[in-house]
Structure formats: C-alpha cells, structure tokens
Amino acid sequence: MTDNARTRPFRTERFKAFVDAVVAIAMTLLILPLLEAVSDAASGDLTTAEFFREHSGQLVSFGLSFLLIAMFWMGHHSQYRDVEWITVPLLWINVAWMATIVWLPVPTAMLGQLDSDALQAVVYIGTLIMTQVTTLAGWLYLRRHPELTTAPPAVLRAGVVGDLAAIILFAIALVIAVFTAPNGYLALFILLLNGPLSRLLNRVMLRREGGSDAEAPPVG
Template identity: 85%
Template sequence: MTAQPRTQQFRTERFKAFVDAVVAIAMTLLILPLLESVSDAASGRLTTAEFFSEHSPQLVSFGLSFVLIATFWMGHHSQYRDVELITTPLLWINVAWMATIVWLPVPTAMLGQLDSDALQAVVYIGTLIMTQVTTLAGWMYLRRHPDLTTAPTEVLRAGIVGDLAAIILFAVSLVIAVLTVPNGYFALLLLLLNGPLSRLLNHIAHRRGRGSDAEEPRVG
C-alpha cells in the first residue's frame, strides 16, 4: 500500500510578513477617499472648518475602520505568535481572512460617502462578521492540530470562546444597525462587552464540561 502524502507545511516567516503587508495596504487604502475629498474641498475653496464639517462621516468611518483593522491585526498576531508551521488548509483560512481585510475599505468608503441604508449596514458589519468567522476557523483548526503550535490548549480554547463572543456581538450590532438606520452604527460599541461575554461563555462551557464528567458511569 502506498503511503498517503503528508499535508504540505510552510514556515511562518513569509506567511506573517505577507499578512502584515496586506494589513498595512488595507489600512493605507482607508485614507485615499479623504485625500480625494481634500482636493475637492480645495477646488471648492472650502475652509478647514468647512471641510471637517462636510466630511465628518468620512472621518468617522475612517477612524472606526482603522481601529477595527488594527484590532483584528493585533488579534491575528496573538493567534499566530506560537504557530510554528502553516498547512495548506490553514493558509487558505488566512487568505480568506485577508480578503475580508482588503475588502473593508470599500464598505468604509460607502459608509462615509453614501446615504445610510439597511444594505450598507449589512455590507459593512457583515464584512466584520466574516473577518471574525475566519479568525474563529483558524482557532478551531489549530485546536484540532495542536502539533502546529506551542500554545497550550487553554489558550486555543480561550481564542475560540472570544471569537464566538465577538461574532454574537457583531450579529446583535448588525440587527440594531439595520433597524435603526442611519444611527445604528453606534451599536458597534457593544463590542466593549466582549470580555464579559467571553467570561460568561467560558463559565457555561466549564459547567457543561463538569456536568458531562459527572454523568459518566463508573466502572468497578
């Protein structure tokens, strides 16, 4: 019988450099609509105060997305800090993650320049949800393949729980944003509850785990 080939594995150095480059480009793209707006303001002879007043939605959307991408990158850095090898499936999970990051400047520009509507909220917050879903997929893959990382099981479990909490909060924010257009994006402040919700989910998981252990029949 012919032995099955092992899944191809890659070192992490180029992978991490590639991710960092993609994130840096995406964060840079966020500013381009504002640069164009400055040129338009100069052509229209607007004052600085008038520019800030007329383009406040663009400024807010830029700041929001910049912070979110930075937060996603910091989470990604923490997630892959102890990973020593990258398999092909894990690489494609990260390609999907990077696709959501690169796409985010587009709904950000929509948020800053178009009139708010329900579909816009779905596109913007839906992109954030997909970023979190791909992050969760990475944690789950690493949990099933612990040989790829030196991170302890507790760290992998905490990553899964934290992403589940974030996805729940993003989903709730999306519902609120759709129902309260055009001011619903303030619902993203719910993400500040990620820590408490993660602890609650962890507590529930631990209780269920202890309950399962107690129900196992004793042999004797």
C-alpha cells in the first residue's frame, strides 16, 4: 500500500458504524455491576426493596453514566452528520474520544461501589472532561478542514462554542465535587447552564471574528 493510499481521506460509513458499536458496548457494560449485585442479593436472601435500598448508589451511577454516554453519542452523531470524508488525524481524534467512552464504565463502577472521595471525583468527572476535549478537537479540526464537511462555518463555530462551554462547566463541577465530597456529584447539575454560557461565548466569538448574530444558528 502506498503512502498516498494510507493518508488520503475515506468515506464515513464504516467509521460511523464502528463508533455506534463502541458506544453500544460501553452502554451495555454499565449494567454488568448491577447484574452481579442482583446475584449477590439473591445469595444473601435480600428482598427487592432491600436490594434497591442497598444498591441505590449503583443505580444512580448507572443512570447518570447511561444518560451522559447517550448525550455524548447524540452530540457525536450531530457533529459528524454532515462530515463526508475522514482523514487519519480526524480518525485518531475519534479513537481518543472512543477511549474515554469505553473507560467511563470503570469510574461509574467506582462511583456506585466505593466510598466517595476527592480522587474518585477527579477520575469520574475528569473522564467526562476528556470526552468533551476530544469532541472539541474534532470541531477545531473540521474548522481547519471545511472541505471534509458540508456543514456551514456557523455550525462549526457553534460546535466549538458548545464544547468550550461544557468543558468550563465540567471543570467547575470538578472543583465543587472535590471540595464537597461525598455529595459533590450534585455539582453536575451546573451543566444546565450550558445553554446560557454557550450563547455568551458565541457572542464573544462573533465579535472577535467580526461576524453577525444573524449568521449563527441557535447555540445550546
């Protein structure tokens, strides 16, 4: 195989199918600790009510991570919906994104089964930040290589802004979680401010680029 064949862009069909499969597997892995917990509960003659009471932390962590992975997948689908060509650098950006998704079931299991501490918050929310950072890297790459996508510049800018806002809010949530353990994960509700912060950052970016709000799609 020539160097040109290795480096030239390729179509997105297999890439998107592979990403979907990886995300599906990661979401499925989230349930495995709960299945083991059901077996342990049966061995210990626990009632259904006792199971839900004793494993409430696992249930909450499962629901939270399942929702977050679903949101990351929907964001990824939106990001690459108009992308027609994938290059090797963009592929590696997505490999890094998938690594964070596949890793998330591990800190999820920690969150549900171990006592909460500051390091646990760093591992869990830090993973979410890295997922968002790799998503941002994808948007920045597409802005530098607009020939790979049919998305207009305003959409690419909105993607960058949305991810910047999410990274800022995740970082704030991480600081809060570290200093308010064991209940610090409630700080993730700060992500509800993503819309207002995205709109603020979008206005700032438009001013710097000399654009108009009328050119930009809704953000957040």
